[in-house]
Amino acid sequence: MFRSQGGKFILRIEDTDLERSTRESEEAVLRDLTWLGLEWDEGPNKDGGVGPYRQSERTSLYLKYAEQLVESGHAYKCFCTDEELEAMREEAKAKNLPPKYSGKWAKANKDEVEAELAKGKPYTYRFRVADEGSVKINDLIRGEVVWALDTLGDFIILRSNGQPVYNFCVAVDDATMQISHVIRAEEHLPNTLRQALIYQALGFPMPKFGHVSLILAPDRSKLSKxxxxxxxxxxxxxxxxxxxxxxxxxxxxxxDGTEDEIFALDQLIEKFSIERVTKSAAIFDNTKLRWINGQHLRSLPEKALTQMCGEFWEKASLLTVHEGPFVEDAVRVLKGGLEVVSDAGKGLSDLLSYPLEESLCSPEVKEIVDDNLREVADAILTAYDSGDLQNAIKSGHDEWQKWVKSAGKSMKRKGKRLFMPIRLLITGKRAGPDIGSAVELLYKAETSGVVHAQAGLVTIAERMKRLKEVEWDSVSEKLASTVKAPESATVLAH
Structure with missing residues (x-):
């Protein structure tokens, strides 16, 4: 949004939670934003005049404004102990009321405060909230949002250890960093109420707020591990x-108001409008994410995609190299099945493997088996024994097509009745890339010398040996036993 409005991207590290905030977590944020291509104009490593950019380095600024609020009467020092606060919570709970600070120290005079300070008692800074009235904002997404003040109670802005509370930090930071728009999740709406009160008390201009819906899991629960x-x-x-x-x-x-779904970052910047952000919750759909990623992956320059796949194959111990003719050929053949880079691993593994026996026992191939699959197997084995099959495979696409056409003519088969049995018997699978391209790549895998010994390559010779050993009567019996006979039913007429 900031780019579409001609604004700046200021990266602020909100690290006041000392237990959870580490330099490692900060580096992870910087690394992730850089990978996503979201370049910031100002931040921890890019000073633009409104730093420091880590909240942990802005403590003196928060203390300054906290004291200013005390002087103006909008805040006060609270000396309540943990036991006293717990008693207040229990009392509210007993009355079926939301927990609310009683205001014990809200009306303390100067002498009472000085006496506690002299004793060295720890204290927090509490923001003074009116007992009546309301706060209103015009949310960019949700329209007018109004909160009543009578249930809020005075809230802490500085802890007893001097650490500022989130709501106070971000209000001061947004104002002093001249943030014009605050866009965040709807679960921050309660925080916005507190921050709006702080803006008003300090005389800061109110930024424009927009609260987007949460991203939910497919079961509409909150996303989690x-x-x-x-x-x-x-x-x-x-x-x-x-x-x-x-x-x-x-x-x-x-x-963007159209049916378009594939956008580059510069297109998103050009087309984005806050007015088209919906109020309803978005469902995280991993299938859709994979599909969109696949569109981008397959549209990469050939060199870039080849490098990604080659490096993955080498790292996964499928190949002994990450570049070269075989890598280039493999990417061209397997590209159509890629949605994420790791799909290249499964694609190549599938090509090298030969799960014939398992596939022949699957109910999904029963129709193919029942259509005299043995006839096609015999034709393939005959062609292998004569050398015609090997010649067709290693001679390239045209020779392969000639052999398939000739085999189909001799068996009076064509279309799916021809192609599906050949695919099943040579690759061991029902589906995959173009069969001619697949068997040619399989031949290159055998002869290139770059397939890793652990990759599970089943050679064409080994495939034909296993095909010869198939007991077709046994296959038919196993398939028949997997198909459950429909239960008989009796209809009674009255």
Missing amino acids: RHGATSVGQFKEMGFLSQGMVNYLALLGWN
Whole structure:
């Protein structure tokens, strides 16, 4: 949004939670944003005049404004102990009321405060909230939002250890960093109420707020680790592209008013409008994410895609090299089945393997088997014994097509009755890339010398040996036993 409005992207590290905030977590954020292509104009490593950019380095600024609020009467020092606060919570709970600070120190005079300070008692800074009235904002997405103040109670802005609370930090930071728009999840609406009060008390101009809906899991629960990857780094490791991730995330709760779904980052910047962000929750659909990523992956320049796949194959111990003629040929053949880079691993593994026996026992091939599959097997084995099959495979696409056409003519088969049995018997699978391209690549895998010993390559010779050993009567019996006979039913007429 900031790019579409001609604004700046300021990266602020909100690290006041000392237990959870580490330099490693900060580096992960910087690394993930860089990978996504989201370049910031100002931040920890790019000073633009409104730093420091880590909240942990802005403590003196927060203390200054906290004291200003005390002087103006909008805040006060609270000396309540943990036991006293717990008693207040229990009392509210007993009355079926929301927890609310009693205001014990809100009306303390100067002498009472000085006496506690002299004793060295710890204290927090509390923001004073009116007992009546309301706060209103015009949300860019949800329209007018109004909160009543009578249930809020005075809230802490500085803890007893001097650490500022999130709501106070971000209000001061947004104002002093001249943030014009605050766009965040709807679960921050309660925070917006507190921040709006702080803006008003300090005389800061109110930014424009927009609260987007949460991204939910397919079961409409909140996304969590049980639903899969939860960090940008994990998606990167799974083989997703940055442009695919940005494209998909932009479409969660937004569209440009057309049927278009594939956008580059510069197109998203040009087309984005906050007015087209929806109020309804977006559902995270991993299938759709993979589809969008696949569109971007397959449209990469051939050299870039080949490099990605080659490096993956070498790292996965499928190939002993990451570049060269075989890698280039393999990418061209397997490209159509790629949605994430890691799909290249499965694609090549499938090509090298030969699960014939398993496939022949699958109910999904019963129709193919019942259509005299043995006839096609005999034709393939005869062609192999004569050398015609090998010549057709290694001579390229045209010779392969000639052999298939000739085999079909001799068996009076064509179309699916010809192609599907040949695919099943030579590759061991019902589906895959173009069969002619697949068997040619299989031949190159045998002869290139770059397939890793652990890759599970089943040679054409080994395939034909196993095909000869198939007991067709046994195959038919096994398939018949997997098909459950329909139960008989009796209809009674009255």
